[in-house]
Amino acid sequence: MLRLCILLFKRETRLLFRRPMELANPLVFFALVISLFPLAIGPESRLLATIAPGVVWVAALLAVLLSLDGLFRSDYEDGSLEQWVLAPQPLSLLVLIKVLAHWLCSGLALVLLSPLLGLMLGLPERTLGVLLLSLLLGTPVLSLLGAVGAALTVGLKRGGLLLALLILPLYIPVLILGSGALQASLQGLPTAGYLWWLASLMVLAVSLAPLAIAAGLKISVAE
Amino acid sequence: MGELSKLARYRVTETLLEARDLACERDLRLLFAQLNFAVQPGELLQVLGPNGSGKTSLLRILAGLMPAAGGQVLLNGRAIETQRSELARQLLWLGHAPGIKGLLSAEENLGWLTALHEGASREQIWQALAAVGLRGFEDVPCHTLSAGQQRRVGLARLHLPGPKLWILDEPFTALDVQAVAALEQHLQQHCAHGGAVILTTHHPLALPADSYRRLDLTQGAAC
Numbered sequence: 001m002l003r004l005c006i007l008l009f010k011r012e013t014r015l016l017f018r019r020p021m022e023l024a025n026p027l028v029f030f031a032l033v034i035s036l037f038p039l040a041i042g043p044e045s046r047l048l049a050t051i052a053p054g055v056v057w058v059a060a061l062l063a064v065l066l067s068l069d070g071l072f073r074s075d076y077e078d079g080s081l082e083q084w085v086l087a088p089q090p091l092s093l094l095v096l097i098k099v100l101a102h103w104l105c106s107g108l109a110l111v112l113l114s115p116l117l118g119l120m121l122g123l124p125e126r127t128l129g130v131l132l133l134s135l136l137l138g139t140p141v142l143s144l145l146g147a148v149g150a151a152l153t154v155g156l157k158r159g160g161l162l163l164a165l166l167i168l169p170l171y172i173p174v175l176i177l178g179s180g181a182l183q184a185s186l187q188g189l190p191t192a193g194y195l196w197w198l199a200s201l202m203v204l205a206v207s208l209a210p211l212a213i214a215a216g217l218k219i220s221v222a223e
Numbered sequence: 224m225g226e227l228s229k230l231a232r233y234r235v236t237e238t239l240l241e242a243r244d245l246a247c248e249r250d251l252r253l254l255f256a257q258l259n260f261a262v263q264p265g266e267l268l269q270v271l272g273p274n275g276s277g278k279t280s281l282l283r284i285l286a287g288l289m290p291a292a293g294g295q296v297l298l299n300g301r302a303i304e305t306q307r308s309e310l311a312r313q314l315l316w317l318g319h320a321p322g323i324k325g326l327l328s329a330e331e332n333l334g335w336l337t338a339l340h341e342g343a344s345r346e347q348i349w350q351a352l353a354a355v356g357l358r359g360f361e362d363v364p365c366h367t368l369s370a371g372q373q374r375r376v377g378l379a380r381l382h383l384p385g386p387k388l389w390i391l392d393e394p395f396t397a398l399d400v401q402a403v404a405a406l407e408q409h410l411q412q413h414c415a416h417g418g419a420v421i422l423t424t425h426h427p428l429a430l431p432a433d434s435y436r437r438l439d440l441t442q443g444a445a446c
Contacts, residue, residue, distance in 0.1 A: 004338055011327070011335050018326040018364075079320030082288060087339040088311040222289045 004089060005097055012101035023106050026067035030110055033059040034117045045122035052121035053182035056131065057138075060110060060178075061171050064139060067106045068146035069163055071099075072154040072217065081154075085221050092210035095217065099147045099210075107139040123186070130185035130195075137198040138178045144209035145170050151216030155223045174201060238300065239264050239388060239419050240285060246293035247280045254280060255440050256293065264387070267410060267420045269428060272440035278423040279319065279392055281440065285421065286316045286390050312340070315386040317394060321377025325366030329357060329376045332365060336380055343383045351382035356402065371397040381409060389413065391422040404429065 016023055037055050038048060075081045084094055114135050115128045123131065149167040153159030181194035238261045246256040254277030262268050270278050283289040285296055287303050287310055296303045303310045323332050330348055337343040343351075352361055355375040365373055374397045381389065389410075395403050407430055410420050414434075428435060 007335060007338050011331070014331070015324060015326055074324075077320065078324060079318050079322040080324065082316060082318050082320075083322040083336060083339065085288060086286060086311055086314060086316050088308055089339065 001089070005093070008094060008097050009101050012098050013105060016102065016105045022067075022070065023109070026063040026106055027109055027113060029066055030059050030063035031113065031117060033062065035120065038120065049122040049124070049186065052118065052123050053179040053186065055121060056114060056118060056135075056182070057175050057179040060114070060135060060139065061142060061168075061175060063110060064107060064142040065146055065164055065167060065171075067102075068143065068150045069160045071102060071147055071150040072220075076154045076220065081217060081221050085218055091214040091217065095147065095151075095213045096206070096210040099143055099213070102147075103140055103143040107143050111135045111139055123182075127182060127185040130181055130191050133195060134178045134181040134191075134198060137195060137202050138174045141174050141198075141201050141205040142171060144205040144213075145174075148209055148212045148216055151213045151220060153220075154217070155220040174198070177201070237263055239298070240421070241297040241300075242285065242294065243297065244294035245281070245284065245291050245296065247277050247284060248292035249277070249280060253292075258294070258440075260438055262388075262419050262421060264417045264419050265414050267414050267430075267435035268422070269435055269437045270421065270423045270440065271437055276440040278440060282390050282392050282421065282423060283318075286310075286314060288316075313386050313388050315340070315380065315389045317377055317380070317389070317391045319392050319396075321374070321380075323365050323373055323376050325373075326364060328362045328364055329368075329379070330361045332376060333379055333383065337383050337385060340385045347383055348379075351379040352376070354382045355379045355405075371399060371402070374398060375402065378406060381406075381413070387418045389418065389420045389422075391420065393423055393425075395424050395426050 034055060037051070041047060041051075072081065075084070084091055087094065111132060114131055118128055118131050119125075146163070146167050149163045149170075150159075152166070153163045156162065177194050177198050181191045181198070184194060185191045241261040242258055244256075245258040247254045254275075258281070260268070270281060272278050280289065284291045287296070287307065298306060298310050298313065322336060323329075327335075329352055330345070333343070333348045333351065334345075337348070349358075349361055352358065355378055357372060357375055357379065360368065360372065365376055368376070374394075378394060394406060398406065403426065407428060410422075411430060411434060414420060
């Protein structure tokens with residue numbers, strides 16, 4: 001079973017890296033959206049730093065959502081999903097590994113890019129650690145929740161907008177906790193509470209979302 | 224009486240896959256109803272019927288990809304819903320889209336697909352590819368292959384160790400005359416070794432008429 005998981009992980013990363021544009025697009029989107037704010041609001045760094053937590057998190061949220069639209073689409077079209085549904089291995093385990101591989105290739109890059117963009121928005125250096133940590137805990141939740149929506153909308157011709165409508169409301173708790181942590185750190189308040197909440201959300205998503213994703217895929221394949 | 228019940232049990236275990244009063248409905252149209260048939264090990268069953276008569280739907284119901292509108296499918300005498308993992312272990316499904324990734328090479332594709340069941344060594348995969356006439360195409364990305372060649376990559380799975388029950392949806396599509404003949408031979412050999420095949424095709428099989436059975440969906444009875 002472990003051997004199969006490693007094989008699947010290798011296969012997924014190989015597939016992602018053979019289509020690098022799809023990995024790069026959400027990252028470029030993330031950087032572009034954030035860099036639009038200094039241009040639109042003006043370079044006054046006090047104001048920018050005040051709105052930075054919200055800006056970074058909303059941009060991250062949209063970038064993750066953008067990257068997830070096609071998560072299962074090619075698997076659906078070329079028949080791979082049917083093979084997965086009919087495989088003796090539990091589907092939820094297979095999709096967990098797929099989402100994990102996807103997050104490591106796209107979400108993690110976004111997390112690593114964020115301090116640079118945070119500096120651009122005038123965030124003080126002492127808050128960058130919290131920014132990094134909150135995104136590190138939060139983006140896996142965004143990926144897993146988004147994958148539930150992607151699984152449900154994969155059979156639809158234009159599922160992209162529906163995916164956003166379905167999933168964005170579910171992103172609200174992560175958004176509140178993530179930007180809250182950053183806000184608190186900006187004001188010099190303790191952030192541990194927010195981060196623990198994010199961590200527990202992540203554990204919850206890792207353990208429960210795969211079951212929902214698997215159920216969604218089974219419904220989509222049965223259509 | 225004891226003898227009789229023993230005999231009855233023997234018959235039940237002998238039947239690999241059985242459909243009882245199966246009905247299928249798509250978009251409020253009844254495609255077929257009260258469909259009864261059984262497939263024993265060593266049998267080849269060809270499902271016939273005009274376009275839209277529900278051939279693919281029937282195969283999807285048999286594979287457990289789609290729920291039936293009525294009736295049930297039994298594997299070794301028990302309903303497939305109660306033994307999904309057993310069905311997954313015994314069934315090889317090749318749909319319209321055979322689950323081949325265009326970005327991966329033939330060898331990578333087959334390596335993953337066989338790993339879902341028994342797994343196959345590199346030599347076995349190369350031999351299987353040679354058997355379907357793809358020697359020299361082992362490490363070419365599949366999207367550069369022609370439609371017929373991609374079909375053959377999917378069919379190479381039939382030359383690798385794996386489940387005994389094959390459900391094939393239009394396996395002859397896009398194949399040339401020699402490949403069709405070779406595949407027919409291979410299916411017959413598989414049945415001779417105790418395997419079972421259920422397939423749909425519009426093309427008349429060039430096999431002795433007594434070596435396979437036909438199920439005409441417009442008549443609803445196996446003959």
